[in-house]
Amino acid sequence: MESVTDTFESTLDDARESLTAARARYQALEQTETVPHSIVDALSSFERELEELDDRLDVHGKDVEIAERVSGRIEALSGVLSALTEHQKTVIESDVRRLEKEWELVDSVEDGPSTAAIEQNYAILTKLVETGRHERIASSERIDIDELEAELMAMRHETRARHLDGEYATVLVEHTEELLPEIHEFLSALGDENDDRTSFADGLKLVKQRVEQAKSRDEGAVDDASVAFEGALMLHYTTARSYASHALASALASTIRDTDLSIQANIDECVARGDSSRLLEEIGEALTGEAAQSTAGRVKRLLAEHDGSVMRTAAATEFDIDDLLDHITTLYDDGTITDITIHFEQ
Template sequence: MSHSDAGNEEADIWDAFEEAVACADEQLKQAWKNHEIVQQTEEPLSEEYISALTEIEETTQSFDSVYEVTETELERANHTADNATFLASVTQAYREYHEGVIERRVSIRREWFDALVACIEDADADVAADQSSLRRKMQALERLTSAGKYGQLLDSDRIELADIERKVREFDQAVRDAVSPEVYIAVGLELAESFQEQYTDDLAGLVQVGVNKDAISITERVSDVPDLEPVRTRPKEDSTTLDDVEAVGGVIETYADIVVLTGKRREKYELGEKLITTIEDSNLSVGADVEKDLRPRLTSFQLGPIENSVERLIENETMTSDTEQLLQVLAKHDGSVRRTAQSLDRPTEKLFDDLQDLFLQDKIVDLEVRLE
């Protein structure tokens, strides 16, 4: 090999190394950002994610002290970039799940609030509740969600989604007290119908992609809901009652919760799809057949095994390079090449090549031959 060829080869390996390190840094930053947002929700990620991200961060920092890039260092950099990309994809999937749930919660409360405001305007009534303050908070919520600033929303002390949801329910009660039964019922029936259409569409969408109906049934949630048909079809000459108002109001509250629930289920299904796709794209072994063992879980809406598979990858395989894994398995089997090959399901001749490389790199200090 000429000096020119050697120089070009050295430059190529440096370029590949720097590209892998840059990719790892970029993906790690995105993963940390996603993780920070998810941790502020009601369903934070497990400690394994913090450990994995911290480990990758320490590894990327160690690359700053690399002054001679060997094939082993390049392998380590590529593996770190793969790990960072995997974690960025997984945390992004969880982030999008939570953002979708938040959007649904905001849109439902906004629709509910707007219907109540229309009710007041139709009746030209005064309401004791602070309508202007609630309106400002609703507008602030919408601005944050439309701008994608979910982290700012979750971190805000002034705007809490759960508090706004509670205030909308209180506002509903104040409107019931302020307007005539006829006005409230007219607006309330339309709102209840809209909510019902939305959760029906959610369920139909899930069934359409193959989810078992029984796995997402809401029969128990709607079984105690009053039948509004008598109220809806009552002749105009018959006066409505406060009982009718309470029935309509109760249905609105229940349907609002159900729409959030079914919206959450749709987002959860999408999360499962994204996690499975991430596993497939990573070419990592999860100890299960994705198509036979994991994907069917989506149809029965059992997402726990899918999420557990991802966590196992994060905790074990994805954080260990091929070289590190080989050394660990060798140590486990007291240096036995035969048992190591069986454990890794790797051809013995391929393992000998790897061992020779490790020996030349001083990763293995000695080799012993045992005759039987």
């Protein structure tokens, strides 16, 4: 039979392994996804809790219970960050998919040097998605999906002036209709209590009306087709994000139930509304607990979590750089921080 000490050590080992996995997920999300401040705090708080448990010399049954509770909360944290990672993946894949339809439209009627750079960047995006490197897309300084969409929109407007209205309207309608099934899929996944389901359904109806008008007449068809395509792009963008938020709420609900976290919100109602923000907020409060901590101590732990980087800490928390520098000065004056390194931009 395993001794109390062996059980305690085994529990701590499992907790450290889960915390390492959680930290790796956070590092991938840090610059690409808004992670709630309480979740960032939990990473450093758990490290401190494990260190305090590890320092115990005489281990008793109650210590094992404490270690198991900490391990369970760390498992919940890892589940939250995993859900946020999947949310990021869903959003990015929908953005690249929409960009694909925009690129196909332009490529079908345009050819030349003006499209070469866009084609190259689109190929890079596709490759990153295929190889599962979604965080590289979100944090890339070279490729920005919003900028690519703006370039493609400008090219669509230029293209319209160089092609016969009837021919261009036909192409626009074809690409609009290729987006509609995906929009339907996003909408059908939303709960009945999700307000987006009704509001987006109304917008979808208007897009379909414009498509039918474009098909039924020659004069003015390109106007209807253009409005329909732009409307479909907008709906694809918004419904994909609503779907991603709904999926995130569902994943967070599973994490709460699997790890027995205690929260105040009605979990089923949050899932039905796709209210992932409320669940994230309450999970953060449950993970960090109600133990008070000094601002200076919190700043110290957050700086340690971000390798001493003021810029990364400011980006990940509610502190601005001036506030952080004030706290760092205090920590330096009282001897908590022994040295400060400054990096100049090359």
